[in-house]
Amino acid sequence: MSWIASLAPVAVVLPLLGAAGTFLLRRHAVAQRIISIAVVAVVLALESLMLASVWDGGATAVLLGGWAPPFGITMVVDQFSALMLVVSSVVSLAVLIYATSQGAADGDDDGPVSIFFPAYLILVAGVSNAFLAGDLFNLYVGFEILLTASYVLLTLGGSPERVRAGTTYVVISIVSSLLFLTAIAMIYGATGTVNMADLAVKLGELPAGTQTVLHLMLLCAFGIKAAVFPLSFWLPDSYPTAPAPVTAVFAGLLTKVGVYAIIRTQTLLFPDDRLDDLLLWVALATMVVGILGAVAQTDIKRMLSFTLTSHIGFMILGVGLGSRAGLAAAIYYVVHHIVVQTSLFLVVGLMERRAGSSNLDRLGSLAKVAPLLAVLYFIPAMNLAGIPPFSGFLGKLGLVDAAVRDGGWLAWTLVVGGMVTSLLTLLAVARVFNRGFWRPASEAESPDPLLLMAEAQDGSRVRTYQVVADRPESRFSDRGDVAVLPSGMVWCTGALVAVGVALTVFAGPLFGYADRAADALTHPQQYIEAVLGGHDVPAHHGGSGTGSDAGGEH
């Protein structure tokens, strides 16, 4: 089955070809949708096969263009990267279908929105490339591909609000990329290589001071992308303004690519130069400051953006512990958080569509108006807060267990910090449920007239769009789409919520897999041998036959 892993470059090339195809077909909305969904589905199937091929262990390196390592571009499929690829593709596919149903319902056959599909596919390609990258510069290229696509998606339509948020986001992202590039230049100056397996051998031979400088530079660059405190202020500022599907996919994937890079830095590049205490302090500050911000918000999208940054702290906690148990829990938590945070943003997109706003001052009665939405919100919200038996609880339990086993006073402080963060998360998400779903709309500070009308009907199955249709004098009468939930959007959200629940049901095998992946991360020899092992026979190792289709990336 190891030949499957040698098809890894297809996961990058296919979305790029798809992007080109959808760009050419920008006047044909239906063709665009079919191509986009087909491409992401094929990539997901391929990545699932790759995951199956490394389920029990092992790593495969693909040498692009047949160049021998450490000179050529290498892609590495191991347990950690395969898992991240599959989860990211599941989320991408769900969000893509969600966005497609939304677009189909709104009927946007022309206009700037047709750029959505090419940009989205390029984002998928960038994420795959970052997860597969076996050398630092290719990781940088992967980051740039996904960031450039994200600039376009974030400023879609070019409204004043999005341009304002986009400007901050673009400048911050470019600064972090330039920092990363500087680090790469200095690492190349110090070691003469950018191949990560080669670096794992050569960085350890450098003087301790040089190692710490290079390590800190990489952590700063990745810390901005992962949005850890104090480098996280850009995120709650920029994410909420984007369209709902875009925010959902950003929240799920972009910060996690940063976390992935931090994990690789800690385990593969600098296994001896630990900086663990620094990471633990950062994790504590990220959790507590983020969640305090979330509690203060009245807009649900902003609240969720703050919980997003806050929960990055949990992953950094697992990484900072540095033990196998900590890493295993962190990997499980990353998977859980990608799925749950994305589902929540998708649900908020539905709420906004149904009720006309995501501001809690304007919402109410949603449990009566849209009971299905209440269920769809409630499950991932409790999951995020870590209520048993959901996967959030299992992930946090694993982290607490690893911290207790660590035993230091700093680890215990983080256990307390994590508990407080979980409780405050529960407060934040329950407040949304109380105010948005439970209370009558008439008690809201400035209720949306649409919800008031729905409440006035006082029927058991209130259909708000009928209310709108019946009252042509309302301000919504010119919008046929308002308060209607396309079934595709609801199904996708439901499917992703179900995946979140499945993470609980299949927690046993998944935690076992995460544990094996963490074991492989703490023993990087296997990774190094997979890349450098074929050094003596450079012509045929991994799949040089697939090399020609992606060799021209540099």
Next chain:
Amino acid sequence: MSVNITLLVVMGVLMACGIYLLTERSMTRVLLGLILLGNGINLLILAMGGVAGPAPLVDPNIPGEKYADPLPQALILTAIVITFAMTAFLLGLIYRSWWLSRRDEVEVDAEDVRVRRTGPRDSEGGDA
């Protein structure tokens, strides 16, 4: 490893100017700062490749260690392309921003200001 001092000084000046411009509030200056910073880093990569030498086209009369290192040049080429794309996108964004508000500045987030002002009113007491 020996390095070219002129290259390093130019790199330092470019980076210093770039970082200074980045701290400005005017978007055009921020963009200029990013361009300077990007070029400074490209010079850094070039300097990290070691001393200049003949082009790395194999010639039996030249010993291997004499050639210029080709890898940093490939990296710089990629970095230039990426910086080019960033510059184009930011220019578009700045133009759009100016077209919308006639101001070449990073604007204040209205929601941030609102949250700060309405802090006390938003306390839990009302709906607990």
